[in-house]
Amino acid sequence: MNYDVIIVGAGAMGLATGYYLTQKGVQVLMLDAYDPPHEQGSHGGETRLIRHAYGEGRGYTPLAIRSQGLWDELQQLVRLPILKKTGVLSFAQTESSFIKEIQASAHDHHLPLQLYNHEQLKQRFAGLRLPKAEHMGCFEPSSGVLYVDQALRSYRALAIEAGAHLKVNHPVDHLKINKDDIIVYSRGKVFTGKQLLLATGAWQPTWFKTLNLNVKLTVKRQMIGWFEANEALFDASVFPGFTAETETGLFYGFPSIDGSGVKVGRHDYGTPVNPNHFDRDFSAADEAELRSFLTTWLPEAAGRLIKGKTCLYTMTEDEDFVIDCHPEHSHIWLAAGFSGHGFKFASGIGESLADRMVNKTTIQDLAMFSINRFIVNG
Known part of the structure; x- marks a missing residue:
């Protein structure tokens, strides 16, 4: 045909x-x-974050804004939940280039962005524990979670x-x-x-x-896990999606949506694999990597593992x-x-x-x- x-x-x-x-x-x-x-x-993995003030580079922001508008249009067209506007919190050390790029992106494109210092973060997001005082956060209220x-x-x-x-x-x-x-x-x-x-x-x-x-493309195995959490602190009505740049890595996650538990993954992780032949099982080592982050930063979300999954990233060199x-x-x-x-x-x-x-x-x-x-x- x-x-x-x-x-x-x-x-x-x-x-x-x-x-x-x-x-x-x-x-x-x-x-x-x-x-x-x-x-x-x-x-795979059920949900994805959508952010507009983009720490990976402000060049992405116009495309993110347009994409948001199209997701909204799709949701109106099908009358099904496509997007939940939980907001997205990004936190890191004050001098983080990731945090600075988020602020620059918001400034250049006139996006709403709320800045929090260490003490303000603890007051606004009670489930968040900050081991060091040199941390700050950027909260983008118009961002949220996409249902894949x-x-x-x-x-x-x-x-x-x-x-x-x-x-x-x-x-x-x-x-x-x-x-x-x-x-x-x-x-x-x-x-x-x-x-x-x-x-x-x-x-x-x-x-x-x-x-x-x-052109070099590298396929990497990634893992994500859902953990039981204190719903009073981490339900999607009170806690946002998040990204976290820590000394051990770059993590991201989602609040508990309808009691599903807090979902968390590590972005800068993964080993190169053949997509046709790799270990798809979520391992004890995978759980330990994610649990270590939760225990340090979101201890009330480091409960029993509900489920874990693997997925694939396809990475360019930049x-x-x-x-x-x-x-x-x-x-x-x-x-x-x-x-x-x-x-x-x-x-x-x-x-x-x-x-x-x-x-x-x-x-x-x-x-x-x-x-x-x-x-x-x-």
Whole structure:
């Protein structure tokens, strides 16, 4: 069958792009090796934070603001909970470059941001224990928590309702690239598209090699855990989502939502793995790593382990994304290397990719995500 666009990988980026393409009247086929949403890739784990004042770099902030607006629109459209505005607290030592970048981002883009010194933090967030007096916090009240499965199911249903085709459990065997189209082979079937988007998450390194792209992507095993907590201190009505830059690492977490327990993960963790063959079991060492953080900083959230899961990060060398067309094949698009902080932007990235595929331009400045920054003589 022939399509305007074939999307390989119907995760967060693929489904969002597929939906926004259908809104432009584009004939879309989405292929996924599994049945999204699922727990095999990078979008597992139930929830994600969305932040606007961005410690990783203020260049992300316009995309975060646009993404927030699109998540709000999606929530209104499907009338399902997509986003819970708990606010997000980031805390670290006063001289932290991460904290300073959050403040600069808020200032440059006129975002509401509440600053707390050591004593104010303890008063405002009773569940937080600060071992040292040199810490401060930035609270962004308009940020919050995204519900992953609800978001992906919504984009999936809306895209299909608008005419997109989705084939699940359809891993792609190989591609044939022609001047004016791409032929995709999957499970004995042949599909032809005028344009192709590869958004395969942890499997993108294999496709980069196939496409002769000398760009290093490292897939890492990550872990997350949910712990019993004092609900009076950590229920989502009184405690926000959070990021914490500590001497031992960069952690993030979520309040207890509907009694689910406090969820916590470590961002700068993980060992390189093959996504097809790695230990998916949550181990005692994983629990110990997360529990150590909770015991030190949020002791009333360091209760019994409720559950633990693993997921995958796909890291670029600079931890910024790759959102671009292939340097030699302008009809092949790449969405890759989201480095553990991409989900919040999926709505905005999907809209922007759809714009670029159809109109060759977008209102979002995505230049910082160009693949050419990694390619010598690119």
